[in-house]
Amino acid sequence: MVYNLDIKRPAWREEEEFVLFADAANAFVADTCAPHIERWEKAGIVDREVWNKGGEYGLLAPDCPEEYGGVGGDFRHDAVLIDAVHGQGIDSWGVVLHNAIVTPYVTAFASEDQKKEWLPKLISGEYVSAIAMTEPGGGSDLQGMKTTAIKKGNGYVLNGSKTFITNGGTANFIVVCAKTDPAEGAKGISLFAVETDGLEGFSRGEKLDKVGLKAQDTCELFFDDMKIPASALIGPEEGKGFYQLMDKLPQERLIIALQGMAMIENILGQTIDYVKERKAFGKRIIDFQNTRFKLAECKSEATMAKVFCDYCTDALVENRLSTEMASMAKYLVSDLQCKIMDECVQLHGGYGYMNEYPVARAWRDARVQRIYGGTNEIMKLVIARGL
Ligand SMILES: Cc1cc2nc3c(=O)[nH]c(=O)nc-3n(C[C@H](O)[C@H](O)[C@H](O)COP(=O)(O)OP(=O)(O)OC[C@H]3O[C@@H](n4cnc5c(N)ncnc54)[C@H](O)[C@@H]3O)c2cc1C
Numbered sequence: 001m002v003y004n005l006d007i008k009r010p011a012w013r014e015e016e017e018f019v020l021f022a023d024a025a026n027a028f029v030a031d032t033c034a035p036h037i038e039r040w041e042k043a044g045i046v047d048r049e050v051w052n053k054g055g056e057y058g059l060l061a062p063d064c065p066e067e068y069g070g071v072g073g074d075f076r077h078d079a080v081l082i083d084a085v086h087g088q089g090i091d092s093w094g095v096v097l098h099n100a101i102v103t104p105y106v107t108a109f110a111s112e113d114q115k116k117e118w119l120p121k122l123i124s125g126e127y128v129s130a131i132a133m134t135e136p137g138g139g140s141d142l143q144g145m146k147t148t149a150i151k152k153g154n155g156y157v158l159n160g161s162k163t164f165i166t167n168g169g170t171a172n173f174i175v176v177c178a179k180t181d182p183a184e185g186a187k188g189i190s191l192f193a194v195e196t197d198g199l200e201g202f203s204r205g206e207k208l209d210k211v212g213l214k215a216q217d218t219c220e221l222f223f224d225d226m227k228i229p230a231s232a233l234i235g236p237e238e239g240k241g242f243y244q245l246m247d248k249l250p251q252e253r254l255i256i257a258l259q260g261m262a263m264i265e266n267i268l269g270q271t272i273d274y275v276k277e278r279k280a281f282g283k284r285i286i287d288f289q290n291t292r293f294k295l296a297e298c299k300s301e302a303t304m305a306k307v308f309c310d311y312c313t314d315a316l317v318e319n320r321l322s323t324e325m326a327s328m329a330k331y332l333v334s335d336l337q338c339k340i341m342d343e344c345v346q347l348h349g350g351y352g353y354m355n356e357y358p359v360a361r362a363w364r365d366a367r368v369q370r371i372y373g374g375t376n377e378i379m380k381l382v383i384a385r386g387l
Contacts, residue, residue, distance in 0.1 A: 003269025005303045010310055012076055021062070021077055025084035028057050033090045040215035041361075044207045045169055046093050048128075054095060055125030061103045068119035075100065075251070079258055079313050086262035089358045091365040092215035094130075094167040096259065098122070101252050102129035105175050105191060109235045109244050118193060122173065127195075130171035132162035132221055133245070139164070140378050142177070143185040143242065147223065149178035149192060155230050156180070156192065158201070158223040164372070169207050169217030172196045176223070177245065180238040189241035191234040194226075201226030212364030249374065250326035254312050256373045257329035260337035260366070261309045264302050267362045271295070271344040278349075291347060298340045305333050324386040331379035334369035341366045 012018055032053055033046075040046045054060050062077035064070025071077070078100040085093060103122050106115060121127040135145055147160025158178055165171075174194045181188035196202050205220030235244065272295060275285035285291050312329045315321040341363040345352035352359050370376045 003265040003272070005265065005299070005306050007303060007307055007310075010314060013080075017073075018076060018080055021058075021071075021073070022080045022084065024057060025059060025081050026088075028054065028059060029084045029088045029090055033085070033093060034088050037090060037092075037215060037361075040092065042214075044214065045217040046215050048170060050093065051095075051098075051125035051128050051170075053125070055123060059095065059099075060125055061099050061119070061123045063099070064103065064107060064119055064123055068115060069123045070119070075317050076313070078255070082255065082258045083262045086259045087266045089263075089266055089362060091259070091263065091362070092213045094128075094216060096255055097131070097166050098129045100255050101248070102131050102173075102175055104248055104251065105131075105234055105244060106193065108248070109191070109240075110193070111236070114193070114231065114234070118173065127173035128167055128170045129173045129175070130165050130167040131175045131177075132165050132168075133177045134162060134164050136161060136163045136220070140375060142245065143189070145177060145179060145189065147176070147178040148182050149176075149180050149190060149228075151180070151230075152227075156228050156232070158192070158194075158226040158228065160223050162221045163205075164208065164218055165221055166216060166218055166372075168219035168221055169204060174221070175234070176221075177241055184239070186242035187239050189245075190238045191241040191244055192228060192232045193234055194228055194232060199226060199228070210368075212361070212367060214361075214364075246323070250321050250323050251316060252373050253326040253330035253379070254309075254316055254321065256369055257305075257309055257312065257326075257333040260333040260369050261302075261306055263362055263366060264305070264333075264337050264340050267341060267344050267359050268295075268298055268302055270358060271347050275347055285347065294343050294347065298343055301336055302340065305336055309333065322386070324383050327374070327379040327382040330373060331370075331376040331383075334366075334376060337366045337369055 032050055058071045059081060062071045062073040063075060066072040082096055106118050122129060133142060137146060138144055149156040149158045174196060176192045176194050177189055179188045180190040201224045203222045208218045275291050278285045312321055312325060344359050345363050348359050351357050354360055
């Protein structure tokens with residue numbers, strides 16, 4: 001459960017709507033996810049039913065308007081859900097990507113007919129979603145992507161492959177980035193909503209063997225003369241994909257920061273409890289000055305990061321979160337997360353390296369936060385552009 005740093009949280013968190021949503025989300029994760037995490041890690045995937053159950057509880061795409069079956073919330077609901085999921089160490093369930101990274105492409109850029117068709121299924125869990133940008137040849141340089149979507153008859157024919165796709169093993173609704181004009185860079189990219197059930201020319205690779213996020217079915221996707229209807233294009237015209245991606249990337253980056261923050265609070269709290277119990281040389285581990293100094297540093301930096309995360313969340317909700325600021329949050333919090341996870345493993349001694357201890361999983365799961373969603377080097381390029 002999330003360890004409460006001693007700072008005043010934004011007033012909205014005390015509003016009844018958010019308190020009730022937090023209670024529901026925390027109970028759902030505690031009852032439906034936490035007891036299964038070790039089994040899911042061994043299987044390399046979360047149970048498919050958890051998506052449908054999450055839909056029943058109103059946890060999928062909670063920021064979608066009620067007319068499509070959503071709870072009519074906003075990004076703050078996603079922030080609350082992140083605390084529940086990552087604050088209980090369920091880092092592998094790709095629900096936040098589904099809710100706050102993929103679905104927003106539909107709510108922001110799809111036509112009314114497309115929204116009516118797709119949103120109810122994204123909200124109920126009938127669709128599990130993914131976003132496919134990265135290719136085996138490169139992820140940082142999106143403009144250089146090789147996957148093509150060529151107009152033919154009433155639709156498009158896609159060829160190419162994607163890799164490292166979160167929810168890739170389960171997803172049946174995938175936002176695919178492809179070049180409709182291969183001669184162009186950014187201007188040649190379009191986004192397509194691909195409904196994969198029974199789709200010819202679509203296939204998935206094996207689940208990738210990752211260092212962490214063991215219950216996440218990350219995999220490769222292949223498109224081999226894959227035919228999709230023209231109505232799969234997101235937005236009214238081709239060539240807008242790169243701009244659509246750029247519009248939504250600040251939110252994706254803030255989400256990674258918020259996930260990192262919840263993971264820090266969870267493990268910091270567990271570590272403080274642990275060092276108060278464990279003894280060496282006749283003393284509690286917390287009574288060694290080194291432990292006190294290390295935890296004082298961790299708590300100070302975590303507190304500073306949390307204030308910044310709250311600031312950025314409010315800025316996003318008020319539509320004033322800049323790309324630079326979101327990149328700062330992603331880079332600073334994910335770097336800090338890796339540093340704090342490492343200290344917490346150390347303070348657990350040998351038990352910190354045992355998979356049965358949540359700190360070990362959190363340490364493994366943390367590392368990728370500096371890589372996905374744009375590497376931290378790319379974040380610094382973005383920040384530097386605004387100097
Ligand atoms: C577990 C996991 C889940 C993921 N989920 C998804 C997903 O759902 N969808 C998706 O599309 N992608 C996903 N990714 C891919 C992820 O976004 C990419 O791995 C990431 O963007 C980096 O791309 P790359 O791996 O091709 O590295 P490269 O682009 O090859 O970069 C290699 C190194 O070079 C550095 N570098 C590159 N360009 C520059 C530069 N201009 N200046 C300085 N340094 C530079 C990078 O920072 C990095 O250190 C996921 C990755 C992982 C590991």
